Amino acid sequence: MARATGTTRRHLPPTSFLRVFEPLRAFDDDDQLLIAAQRGLPRAEFEERAAAEALGRITRPVSDPFPHHAPERFRVLHYPGADGRTTAYFCPDQLALRATLAAEQLDGSMRPQLLELLIPDVAREANAGRIGHEDFAEGLASLHTRSATWGVPFGWFVVLREDDHCEIDEDVDGINSVRLSAPAVQVLERVRYAAASLAVNAPELDMLDELTALSEWLQLFHPESVVELDYGRVADLVWPDDSPHDIRLGIESLAEGDMLGAAASYRRLASRWLRIRQLARAS
Known part of the structure; x- marks a missing residue:
């Protein structure tokens, strides 16, 4: 259990992540050199630095939320094996791409005037030039x-389960x-089983398309990767x-034809997350 200050992270909207961490041999020589230089940074400190930099980008005097030239960074996940020893797996941040x-997702979801205020065309053009179409x-x-x-x-709750490997990052102010993390091979089995079950018993559910994707x-x-659900x-x-x-x-319950059981499960799930959705809409 990690205990570190999460002050900066509390100034950003709550965001969850689904990540794939690959073994070191899945990366090319250049990336392996970057990983070797960064792998000593504790995960909590990595997340705090990332949050501080994100806050800095969105509060620049000139509107430009995009990251500028910087070397790729890698999160490290130490996953325990059957013998009790941990193995390091790595996930590139790919910040420029994700930004x-x-x-692009904001384009069309808000008024053009507001979008231009938040992400000016000149900033988008400069970012496109830094990344390049092929990259x-x-x-x-x-x-x-x-x-x-x-x-x-x-759909992400099909991927990871409550009894999977768990790490809690908390401080005196809360979590x-x-x-949660599990081997990708195991995760794929879960996703395929759930998708096959829904395809037979409830093909109209949107979750089927989500699981297929x-x-x-x-x-x-890499087949030996590890998948992580980060609640943030x-x-x-x-x-x-x-x-x-x-x-x-x-x-x-759907597979057994128990519609009442399936409905009860969904009601518990929906009611649990209703408060979160209400907070998202609160002004």
Whole structure:
């Protein structure tokens, strides 16, 4: 259990992440050199620095939320093996790529005048020049991190379970994050089983498309990777969380034809996250 100051993280919107950490041999020589130079940084300190830099970008005197030239950074996950020894796995931050994707998602979801105020065209053009079209396309094909603000997508609870390896990052003010992790091979089995069950018993559910997309995404990475669900600051609002159990029970109930059981599981799940959604809409 990590104890570190999470002050800066508390100034940003609660965001959850689904990440893939790959073994060192999955990276090229240049990335391995960067990893060797960074791997001593504790995870809590990494997250605090990342939050401080994000806050700095969005409060610049000139509106420009994009990161500028900086070497790639890697999160480190120490995952315990069957023999009790831990192995290090690595996830590239891919910050420039993720910032570009976030900006594109905002385009069309808010008024053009407000979008121009938050992300001026000149800043977007400069960011596009720094990344380059080929680098953007290549990075997009191997994006290691998915994110969600003010909640956790329900499909992610199929991926990780409450009894998986767990790390809690907290300080005197509360929980900064809870991170669950499991081997990618095991995760893929869970996703495929759940998708197959929904395809037979509830093909109309949106979660089926979500699980299909997750399965395709996870297959892009090294087979010995580890998948992590990082609740972020959302954890302080819901942990301990029974959502993985409710999702699993709901899918099992559908497979057994128990519609009442499936409905009860969904009601518990929805009511648990209703308060989070209400906080997201609060002014």
